Amino acid sequence: MTTTGQSAGAAEKRPPRADARRNIAAILDAATECLARDPDATINQVAKAAGVGRVTLYGHFDSRATLVAAVAERAMAEADSVLKDVDLAGDPVAALQRLIEATWAVTHRYGALVVAAERALPSEQVDQAHADLRARAERLLKRGQRSGAFRKDLPVSWLVTVLHSVTHAAVTAVHAGDLDAADGPRMISAAMLGVTTPAGGVVPDPAG
Amino acid sequence: MTTTGQSAGAAEKRPPRADARRNIAAILDAATECLARDPDATINQVAKAAGVGRVTLYGHFDSRATLVAAVAERAMAEADSVLKDVDLAGDPVAALQRLIEATWAVTHRYGALVVAAERALPSEQVDQAHADLRARAERLLKRGQRSGAFRKDLPVSWLVTVLHSVTHAAVTAVHAGDLDAADGPRMISAAMLGVTTPAGGVVPDPAG
DNA sequence: CTCTTGTTGAACACTGATGTTCGAGTTAAC
DNA sequence: GTTAACTCGAACATCAGTGTTCAACAAGAG
Structure with missing residues (x-):
C-alpha cells in the first residue's frame, strides 16, 4: 500500500498489465471452447x-463459478x-427461417x-437468460399463430421447446460427424416448417 | 470352506436367499428410478x-459400472x-403414430x-443398443419415404434424430412440469407428422 | 534501469465420491 | 435350533477436483 504519487483515498486501481489482459482473454476463449x-x-x-x-487462472477468477x-x-x-439484428417482421415463415x-x-x-x-450458477440468472432467448421465438411463433401461418392446436411453449431441441440435436449431430455443419440451418428449417404448418395445411419448401 | 455334504469339486452355488433377492430387486428398481x-x-x-x-449394495454389485x-x-x-409388438406395417403415418x-x-x-x-459403460455395448433402437424407426421411415408418405429430401438419419430429440424434449418437459404426461404422445405425433410430411404435401391431423 | 505486477510449479488442505474391511447383529433355510 | 447367508454402520484407504500458499522468477510500465 505505498502511495506511489497517486491521489490518496480509496482503492486506486491501475489498469491491468498487458500480459494479464492477454491471459484473461486466452482463458475466456479456452474456457468457452472447453465448456x-x-x-x-x-x-x-x-x-x-x-x-x-x-494458479494464474485462479489469480484472475476466484472460483470455477466465477x-x-x-x-x-x-x-x-x-x-x-447477433439475434437482436434479426428481422422478425414480415412473413412468419420467412422470419422463422431467418431466426433459425x-x-x-x-x-x-x-x-x-x-x-x-x-450446474455452476444460481438458477435465477440462468432462468432469466433462458427466458430471454425463448421470448424472442415465442413472440414470432405467437404472431404466426394469430396470422394463421402456424398451427394453433399446439401450445407455443411446445413449439419453442421443439425448436430448441431440434437445434440442439443438429449441433450434436454435427459434433458427432453425422451432419455437415453447413447443412444445419436447412435441416432445422425443414423440420420446423413442417412442425409449424397447420394440420390440413401445405408444408412450405425450405429451399425456397 | 466346509463342504456341507455337497458334491465336492468346482464352485457349488446355492441359490441366493429370499431377502437377498428382494434387496437386489429393490436396488435395481431404485437405481432405475434414480438414474x-x-x-x-x-x-x-x-x-x-x-x-x-x-455395503449391501456393494455386496450384490461389484461397482457402479456393474x-x-x-x-x-x-x-x-x-x-x-414393448417395441417388438408394435405393428409397423400398413399406412406409414398410422404406424409412426403407433411407434411413437x-x-x-x-x-x-x-x-x-x-x-x-x-458414461459408465464401454461405448461398444451402448452403441449396439442405440443402433438397435434407431434401426426400428429407420426401417419404418425409409419405407414411408419409398411409398411417398414421408418426405424424401431429408436423410432418414436426420428424421430419426429429430424423432429421438423431440421425444426426449417431451420427457424433459413433463419432468419440468411444463407438459402433462398424458399429452406427450399427441405432442410428439403432431410434431413428427409435420416433420415427415413432404414439402408441398398436406399435414395430417394427429387427433385422427 | 527499477519497481511493481504477473506468472509459475510444487506442495498443501479440503471436499465428495468410490470401494473395502471389520465385527456385531439378523434372518432365511434345512 | 443350528448354521450359513445376509445386513448394517462405522471406519478406512483411495482418487480426482477445487482452491490456497509460497518462493523463485519473468516481464511490462515508468
Whole structure:
C-alpha cells in the first residue's frame, strides 16, 4: 500500500498489465471452447488449453463459478447482439427461417455451455437468460399463430421447446460427424416448417 | 470352506436367499428410478432409495459400472419387449403414430438412463443398443419415404434424430412440469407428422 | 534501469465420491 | 435350533477436483 504519487483515498486501481489482459482473454476463449464441448471440463483442462498455469487462472477468477459466469455472460452478450439484428417482421415463415439461421451460428459455437452454466450458477440468472432467448421465438411463433401461418392446436411453449431441441440435436449431430455443419440451418428449417404448418395445411419448401 | 455334504469339486452355488433377492430387486428398481432422473445419481442415493445400506449394495454389485450395466440391460430388455409388438406395417403415418405411442412409455420411464449408461459403460455395448433402437424407426421411415408418405429430401438419419430429440424434449418437459404426461404422445405425433410430411404435401391431423 | 505486477510449479488442505474391511447383529433355510 | 447367508454402520484407504500458499522468477510500465 505505498502511495506511489497517486491521489490518496480509496482503492486506486491501475489498469491491468498487458500480459494479464492477454491471459484473461486466452482463458475466456479456452474456457468457452472447453465448456461448449464438455460442460464438465476441468479447471486444469481450461488452464492447459489457455496455455497458462492453474494458479494464474485462479489469480484472475476466484472460483470455477466465477469463470463460468464470465464465460456465460460474454456468450449471452454475443448471442444477444447477433439475434437482436434479426428481422422478425414480415412473413412468419420467412422470419422463422431467418431466426433459425441466426440461432444456428450461436448455438453451434456455444454448444453445451448452457449445461455448464446450469450446474455452476444460481438458477435465477440462468432462468432469466433462458427466458430471454425463448421470448424472442415465442413472440414470432405467437404472431404466426394469430396470422394463421402456424398451427394453433399446439401450445407455443411446445413449439419453442421443439425448436430448441431440434437445434440442439443438429449441433450434436454435427459434433458427432453425422451432419455437415453447413447443412444445419436447412435441416432445422425443414423440420420446423413442417412442425409449424397447420394440420390440413401445405408444408412450405425450405429451399425456397 | 466346509463342504456341507455337497458334491465336492468346482464352485457349488446355492441359490441366493429370499431377502437377498428382494434387496437386489429393490436396488435395481431404485437405481432405475434414480438414474432415469439424474444420470449422476450417487451410489449413496441409490442405496438410500432402495432402503438398504451401501455395503449391501456393494455386496450384490461389484461397482457402479456393474450396477449401471445391470439396470441398462433390464431396461433394454423391457424396451425391446414393448417395441417388438408394435405393428409397423400398413399406412406409414398410422404406424409412426403407433411407434411413437409405444416409445413414449419406455422413454418416459427410463429418461436419462441412457446418459448414465453412456458414461459408465464401454461405448461398444451402448452403441449396439442405440443402433438397435434407431434401426426400428429407420426401417419404418425409409419405407414411408419409398411409398411417398414421408418426405424424401431429408436423410432418414436426420428424421430419426429429430424423432429421438423431440421425444426426449417431451420427457424433459413433463419432468419440468411444463407438459402433462398424458399429452406427450399427441405432442410428439403432431410434431413428427409435420416433420415427415413432404414439402408441398398436406399435414395430417394427429387427433385422427 | 527499477519497481511493481504477473506468472509459475510444487506442495498443501479440503471436499465428495468410490470401494473395502471389520465385527456385531439378523434372518432365511434345512 | 443350528448354521450359513445376509445386513448394517462405522471406519478406512483411495482418487480426482477445487482452491490456497509460497518462493523463485519473468516481464511490462515508468
